[in-house]
Amino acid sequence: MTDSTGPDxxxxxxxxxxxxxxxxxxxxxxREGLLPLVERSDGGQRRYPPAAIRxxxxxxxxxxxxxxxxxxxxxxxxxxxxxxxxxxxxxxxxRAAAIEEQIAQLHQDLAVVREKIAHHRDLQQRGLDCxxxxxxxxxxxxGAGQRPExxxxxxx
Amino acid sequence: MTDSTGPDxxxxxxxxxxxxxxxxxxxxxxREGLLPLVERSDGGQRRYPPAAIRxxxxxxxxxxxxxxxxxxxxxxxxxxxxxxxxxxxxxxxxRAAAIEEQIAQLHQDLAVVREKIAHHRDLQQRGLDCxxxxxxxxxxxxGAGQRPExxxxxxx
DNA sequence: ATTTGCGCTGGAGTGCACTCCACCTCCTAC
DNA sequence: GTAGGAGGTGGAGTGCACTCCAGCGCAAAT
Numbered sequence: 001m002t003d004s005t006g007p008d009x010x011x012x013x014x015x016x017x018x019x020x021x022x023x024x025x026x027x028x029x030x031r032e033g034l035l036p037l038v039e040r041s042d043g044g045q046r047r048y049p050p051a052a053i054r055x056x057x058x059x060x061x062x063x064x065x066x067x068x069x070x071x072x073x074x075x076x077x078x079x080x081x082x083x084x085x086x087x088x089x090x091x092x093x094x095r096a097a098a099i100e101e102q103i104a105q106l107h108q109d110l111a112v113v114r115e116k117i118a119h120h121r122d123l124q125q126r127g128l129d130c131x132x133x134x135x136x137x138x139x140x141x142x143g144a145g146q147r148p149e150x151x152x153x154x155x156x
Numbered sequence: 157m158t159d160s161t162g163p164d165x166x167x168x169x170x171x172x173x174x175x176x177x178x179x180x181x182x183x184x185x186x187r188e189g190l191l192p193l194v195e196r197s198d199g200g201q202r203r204y205p206p207a208a209i210r211x212x213x214x215x216x217x218x219x220x221x222x223x224x225x226x227x228x229x230x231x232x233x234x235x236x237x238x239x240x241x242x243x244x245x246x247x248x249x250x251r252a253a254a255i256e257e258q259i260a261q262l263h264q265d266l267a268v269v270r271e272k273i274a275h276h277r278d279l280q281q282r283g284l285d286c287x288x289x290x291x292x293x294x295x296x297x298x299g300a301g302q303r304p305e306x307x308x309x310x311x312x
Numbered sequence: 313a314t315t316t317g318c319g320c321t322g323g324a325g326t327g328c329a330c331t332c333c334a335c336c337t338c339c340t341a342c
Numbered sequence: 343g344t345a346g347g348a349g350g351t352g353g354a355g356t357g358c359a360c361t362c363c364a365g366c367g368c369a370a371a372t
Contacts (some may be wrong), residue, residue, distance in 0.1 A: 012349070024331055027350080043338050045349060058272065061265045069329070085280045092273045099266045103259055109217045110255045116214065117248045124241045168319075180361055183320080199368050201319060225359070 009041070010048045019056055026056075033073045034059050065099050165197070166204045175212055182212075189229045190215050221255050 016023050029035050030046070037052035048056075062072050075091050078084040172179050185191050186202070193208035204212075218228050231247050234240040 022331080023349085025329085028330065031351095043349090045338080058268065061268045063329095065262065065265050065269075082280070085276065089273060089276045089280070092269055092276065096266060096269045096273065099262050099269065103262050103266070106221065106255050106259050106262070109221050110252060110259070112214070112217045113221075113248055113252045113255065117245060117252065120241065120245045120248065124238070124245070127238065178361080179319085181359085184360065187321095197368095199319090201368080219359095 008049070010053070012046045012048070015048045015053060015056065018053065019060060021056070021060070029056075029059065032069060034069065034076055036076060062095065065095060065102065067095065067098075164205070166209070168202045168204070171204045171209060171212065174209065175216060177212070177216070185212075185215065188225060190225065190232050192232060218251065221251060221258065223251065223254075 012023055012026055015021075016026060019026075021029070026035070026046075030038055035052065035056060037049060037055050039047045039049060039052075041047050059072055059076070062075065063069070067075075075088065078088055168179055168182055171177070172182060175182075177185070182191070182202075186194055191208065191212060193205060193211050195203045195205060195208075197203050215228055215232070218231065219225070223231075231244065234244055
């Protein structure tokens with residue numbers, strides 16, 4: 001070991017830039033008990049060892065995928081003992097399942113949007129519009145498409 | 157036409173059940189200008205023609221994929237004229253791109269969670285735990301894993 | 313015709329996740 | 343030593359998207 005006592009003094013600012021979380025959010029997460037591994041310098045400043053930073057990344061994943069802060073805290077505060085291992089794993093598996101659902105939903109939604117786009121292109125091509133996409137009032141518009149009562153549409 | 161004057165009297169309750177949006181949310185969306193095609197019965201009750209319902213589904217997609225209500229309104233209130241066609245299409249394309257990003261992000265996040273799960277299984281197998289997943293205090297736990305200063309970890 | 317209840321409206325209230333603020337301390341540069 | 347700025351704390355404030363409510367009218371059932 002040449003100089004292995006390198007204390008890597010990673011402060012809150014660095015972590016903020018590293019993670020994209022604001023300074024306030026980092027401090028708030030910590031108060032809320034989401035960030036256990038953060039240490040303090042002599043003068044009371046936050047120091048983030050590598051493990052803390054990795055932990056923050058996990059918390060970000062959980063939050064980003066829609067887990068409420070309260071639930072993240074529950075997860076975080078589970079003990080490290082083996083009794084909790086099952087619970088932790090179960091929770092992670094739930095999250096994985098939730099993420100998969102979200103992905104599936106987004107694929108559906110994406111398909112809908114794409115379909116609308118195609119529909120629009122098609123309509124534009126032939127200079128029409130359709131009740132599906134007309135909006136409320138078009139004050140500046142020349143009222144190009146005041147639909148009368150055309151109500152014989154197919155389906156979705 | 158045998159009896160084609162069927163007015164399909166679809167009320168707010170039916171739409172609520174159909175879409176999963178609450179009664180309040182449906183009314184609120186309408187006040188906010190997100191739902192243009194809703195009509196009223198003689199006595200002032202909301203009536204949702206098929207086009208309105210389809211429109212609601214589109215709004216749901218936009219909201220679900222993270223578009224703020226204000227932006228949905230902007231989209232909705234674009235005129236139906238051709239001048240707006242480009243804007244509408246552009247907006248939808250932006251949304252499609254945003255959804256793709258979200259899917260990509262979720263795939264990443266899913267990978268992280270899966271990795272953690274595997275890691276957990278591995279640790280459990282050998283009866284260990286690691287600083288990555290220890291939490292704060294485990295009051296009822298027998299304090300099974302009080303890490304001393306083990307700080308020589310690999311990466312991620 | 314009366315009861316029962318659904319639906320309407322405007323406005324107030326809620327929950328969540330931050331974000332801002334004032335005031336203080338500590339550290340760094342000069 | 344002193345000035346300036348980063349960082350710390352507790353608490354208040356904000357923005358968003360609903361959600362709840364009181365008071366009223368219309369409707370369907372009896």
